[in-house]
Amino acid sequence: MRRLRVLISAVICAALALAGVGRVARGSGPSTRVEPGSRFTPMKVMALMPDDKTPHEITLAASLGRRPVVICYFAAGEPLGEEGLLSLQELAEGDLKGKVDFFGVVKIGGKVSVAAASGRQSLLGVTLPLIIEEGFTLGDALGVTSAPSISVIDAAGVLRIPDARSLGQQVAPGLTVRQAIRDAALGRQIPTIGKLPRYYPANELTGGTYPDFMLRKLKSTERLKLSEVIDRNSKEKKITVVMFWHPNCKHCKTAMPGIVAGYRTYGKWLDIVSVTALKNADEVRNAEDTIRAHGMTFPVLEDEGRRVTELYKVVSTPTLFFIRPDGKIDSVYTTGEVNFLPIFSAKLRSILGVASQLRGAGSGS
Amino acid sequence: MAPVLLVLVALIAAGGQAPEGEVSLQIDLSRYQVRGSAAAPVLIVEFSDFKCHACEKFNLTIMPNLTREFIEPGRAKVVFVDFPLVEEASSTNVAESPHCAGRQGKYWQMHDLLWEKVGALGDQQLARYAAELGLDAAAFTRCLDGDAFRPRIVADLKFAYGLGLSSRPTFFVGRSQPDGKYLGRYIVGSQSYIAFKSVISRMGGVAPVGPGSQPVRPGGLPGFAGSERCMECHPTQYAEWKESLHARTVHEPTAPERDLLARSLICGDHEARFVLGERHARRFLVPSETEPGRHLLLPCRYDVGPAEWINLHQTDWKSLVWERSCAACHTTGFSSDDFTSREMGVGCESCHGPAGRHGAYETRGEMIAFPPLRASEEAAICASCHLQGGRSGRTGLSFPYNYQAGGDLFSDYHFDWTQLDPNVEAAGNPIDIHQKVLIRSAVTQGRQDLRCSSCHEFHRMGHARHEKTARQEFCHLCHERSDFKVKGYSQSCDVCEF
Numbered sequence: 108m109r110r111l112r113v114l115i116s117a118v119i120c121a122a123l124a125l126a127g128v129g130r131v132a133r134g135s136g137p138s139t140r141v142e143p144g145s146r147f148t149p150m151k152v153m154a155l156m157p158d159d160k161t162p163h164e165i166t167l168a169a170s171l172g173r174r175p176v177v178i179c180y181f182a183a184g185e186p187l188g189e190e191g192l193l194s195l196q197e198l199a200e201g202d203l204k205g206k207v208d209f210f211g212v213v214k215i216g217g218k219v220s221v222a223a224a225s226g227r228q229s230l231l232g233v234t235l236p237l238i239i240e241e242g243f244t245l246g247d248a249l250g251v252t253s254a255p256s257i258s259v260i261d262a263a264g265v266l267r268i269p270d271a272r273s274l275g276q277q278v279a280p281g282l283t284v285r286q287a288i289r290d291a292a293l294g295r296q297i298p299t300i301g302k303l304p305r306y307y308p309a310n311e312l313t314g315g316t317y318p319d320f321m322l323r324k325l326k327s328t329e330r331l332k333l334s335e336v337i338d339r340n341s342k343e344k345k346i347t348v349v350m351f352w353h354p355n356c357k358h359c360k361t362a363m364p365g366i367v368a369g370y371r372t373y374g375k376w377l378d379i380v381s382v383t384a385l386k387n388a389d390e391v392r393n394a395e396d397t398i399r400a401h402g403m404t405f406p407v408l409e410d411e412g413r414r415v416t417e418l419y420k421v422v423s424t425p426t427l428f429f430i431r432p433d434g435k436i437d438s439v440y441t442t443g444e445v446n447f448l449p450i451f452s453a454k455l456r457s458i459l460g461v462a463s464q465l466r467g468a469g470s471g472s
Numbered sequence: 473m474a475p476v477l478l479v480l481v482a483l484i485a486a487g488g489q490a491p492e493g494e495v496s497l498q499i500d501l502s503r504y505q506v507r508g509s510a511a512a513p514v515l516i517v518e519f520s521d522f523k524c525h526a527c528e529k530f531n532l533t534i535m536p537n538l539t540r541e542f543i544e545p546g547r548a549k550v551v552f553v554d555f556p557l558v559e560e561a562s563s564t565n566v567a568e569s570p571h572c573a574g575r576q577g578k579y580w581q582m583h584d585l586l587w588e589k590v591g592a593l594g595d596q597q598l599a600r601y602a603a604e605l606g607l608d609a610a611a612f613t614r615c616l617d618g619d620a621f622r623p624r625i626v627a628d629l630k631f632a633y634g635l636g637l638s639s640r641p642t643f644f645v646g647r648s649q650p651d652g653k654y655l656g657r658y659i660v661g662s663q664s665y666i667a668f669k670s671v672i673s674r675m676g677g678v679a680p681v682g683p684g685s686q687p688v689r690p691g692g693l694p695g696f697a698g699s700e701r702c703m704e705c706h707p708t709q710y711a712e713w714k715e716s717l718h719a720r721t722v723h724e725p726t727a728p729e730r731d732l733l734a735r736s737l738i739c740g741d742h743e744a745r746f747v748l749g750e751r752h753a754r755r756f757l758v759p760s761e762t763e764p765g766r767h768l769l770l771p772c773r774y775d776v777g778p779a780e781w782i783n784l785h786q787t788d789w790k791s792l793v794w795e796r797s798c799a800a801c802h803t804t805g806f807s808s809d810d811f812t813s814r815e816m817g818v819g820c821e822s823c824h825g826p827a828g829r830h831g832a833y834e835t836r837g838e839m840i841a842f843p844p845l846r847a848s849e850e851a852a853i854c855a856s857c858h859l860q861g862g863r864s865g866r867t868g869l870s871f872p873y874n875y876q877a878g879g880d881l882f883s884d885y886h887f888d889w890t891q892l893d894p895n896v897e898a899a900g901n902p903i904d905i906h907q908k909v910l911i912r913s914a915v916t917q918g919r920q921d922l923r924c925s926s927c928h929e930f931h932r933m934g935h936a937r938h939e940k941t942a943r944q945e946f947c948h949l950c951h952e953r954s955d956f957k958v959k960g961y962s963q964s965c966d967v968c969e970f
Contacts, residue, residue, distance in 0.1 A: 186665065
């Protein structure tokens with residue numbers, strides 16, 4: 108029975124990974140989670156080394172209690188997880204080489220076979236030992252809730268940081284995961300972190316140039332290319348808002364009146380390009396209903412295959428990117444529980460400096 | 473048409489899986505239109521079809537970003553191998569279109585346009601697209617009707633099938649070898665951006681720096697080239713800056729400075745690698761013994777005015793890594809991610825932005841030029857270091873996260889403006905308070921008549937303008953004329969003696 112439960116868990120994980128969701132289902136058996144601040148129990152695991160086709164048994168006892176250990180749980184083929192693993196590898200091959208032991212953990216199940224994991228390891232050039240997790244023993248012990256999940260165990264073998272999402276994630280004031288690993292490598296005490304607040308990787312795009320894309324408009328053959336919108340807005344000194352939303356998302360519905368009002372009121376200074384990843388005909392119908400119900404007149408583009416959602420590192424909707432006329436991402440909003448009308452106004456003031464004109468527009472709305 | 477199709481069907485039967493791992497590919501690039509610099513170290517070969525849905529998705533979402541990151545900067549080049557689906561006889565007509573446009577010098581323009589028009593690639597539409605691109609439409613249509621490039625499309629198909637490929641799109645990413653072949657690996661399907669990026673980077677698609685072409689990642693944020701690079705075209709400004717306090721905020725010790733340090737009772741046994749500061753005080757940096765590439769500040773400070781040593785951090789100085797606390801404002805191109813920087817000292821790119829924005833160095837590109845800047849934009853650049861007391865929202869550290877000139881400083885760097893409220897008793901010396909009030913008035917109140925450059929010449933870093941300014945005119949911009957009468961002026965800390 109337990110085997111069946113584990114198998115079901117594995118299939119669910121794989122399905123989620125394939126959908127690009129990045130969530131990892133917890134095992135349904137009794138929790139064997141190691142609490143943060145407790146010693147992590149060494150266990151034997153199967154791992155693929157670079158250029159291996161078949162996994163070999165290794166024991167974490169060779170590392171635990173001797174050196175700091177960093178473990179990155181990820182889903183094969185899911186870009187955020189794979190990027191997390193590669194960023195860890197960059198650290199492992201840099202000045203921390205030999206000072207910290209790094210491991211990747213890939214969940215096996217569904218269409219993700221050992222052979223597929225090995226292929227992924229080869230394609231991505233993964234040189235870290237890749238632990239093959241057919242059940243959820245390690246994931247359960249580390250308290251993995253989503254992928255990527257980065258855990259830091261100090262040199263004494265104590266689990267200090269569980270279930271972080273990114274090396275750049277702040278885990279304590281002034282302390283990122285990356286810095287905590289460095290501190291651990293230097294033998295410094297690092298704090299025990301219980302539960303981390305939700306992390307939004309979309310924020311990592313702030314300050315950079317917008318990723319470009321061209322997508323088809325919903326229920327249309329017409330396509331829209333973002334760079335053409337931004338090039339035009341660059342000349343006209345307008346802001347471009349790229350908004351990711353979904354018709355089944357409650358927060359999107361909460362936020363939409365403010366967004367629609369913002370577009371109507373401040374359309375002279377901003378454009379909205381909205382993107383939605385829909386799975387089936389029902390969701391397409393829901394999207395059309397939402398568009399009608401809220402009077403959304405800005406373009407709605409369909410992100411088939413979620414490639415654009417992945418490029419923008421969007422893990423929740425709504426997520427709004429404010430892009431300056433120069434093409435740089437000014438800021439990212441990952442909540443729907445705000446009124447976007449005043450936020451639009453504030454952004455126009457801070458980015459375009461059009462305070463006095465806005466007063467007229469606001470009163471006219 | 474029938475013989476062509478028979479060939480295609482025969483070839484399909486020979487199709488298989490792309491080889492795994494690193495393989496060698498022989499390809500005659502002279503047969504193809506190459507996008508990107510011929511000298512680029514990495515070759516990307518795309519085996520694709522304009523009527524394949526996955527190919528379309530790749531070319532409209534992933535490829536534009538690979539072009540921006542790898543092809544335009546000269547890190548990779550790309551060629552396109554026609555791999556049309558056999559079921560669609562008209563695919564070959566579409567595949568011929570870029571080649572026919574190429575006869576008129578617009579191969580890639582037509583190639584890009586076809587991806588944008590997938591779903592509307594009939595013969596009449598192809599002729600219309602040719603006209604849109606300004607081609608001689610009649611000549612274009614004659615080229616298509618004459619099947620001039622059909623043998624070539626078939627040859628490409630044979631090439632792809634001969635390599636064992638069957639999926640569209642398939643990519644080969646590799647680097648050239650001395651024998652003229654390319655060593656690399658195949659990527660099957662429209663994979664994620666990170667998968668392509670990983671393979672291209674591994675093949676050497678990173679900007680080579682330093683001697684030779686060894687791909688080495690420089691320290692600091694990407695796109696920074698160092699002030700020496702600016703000297704070639706801006707020798708006058710470079711010479712002025714080189715003598716400025718900005719340039720010398722971190723410098724190698726001079727002989728008198730080495731002698732000075734040797735006389736310190738506490739720190740005299742150390743040999744400094746760098747000196748921090750010059751005009752008012754000096755600190756001395758030594759390499760960290762436990763963290764290669766990092767530095768520590770010796771536990772003593774030399775104050776120039778009173779000519780005396782002050783001892784500080786006697787017990788914990790070896791744990792205070794300079795790169796984690798001070799370097800962001802004393803170096804150029806500083807990365808908060810790994811605490812590395814491109815250049816010691818405040819270089820040209822600290823205020824003008826990374827030279828990577830210069831484009832081809834023929835125009836200003838997106839470099840920051842000061843006279844056109846609004847006061848708020850100028851103040852933000854200075855505030856990134858001179859508005860002390862704030863915190864990065866991203867890291868919680870006392871300096872902004874990966875700030876670059878022209879960026880939105882205050883989206884990450886949070887400063888409590890209320891501490892400047894007239895009702896709050898302002899702490900700190902008058903210069904600090906004046907700086908902060910000025911920055912606040914420019915940034916939050918949109919003030920334009922007083923800005924940092926009103927009083928400072930950045931390249932020379934002089935205070936001469938303070939003294940040249942008719943001081944009562946200068947001061948009354950903020951103060952009531954009746955409030956004070958200037959008795960004198962001091963550069964050090966009093967600003968104006970009331």
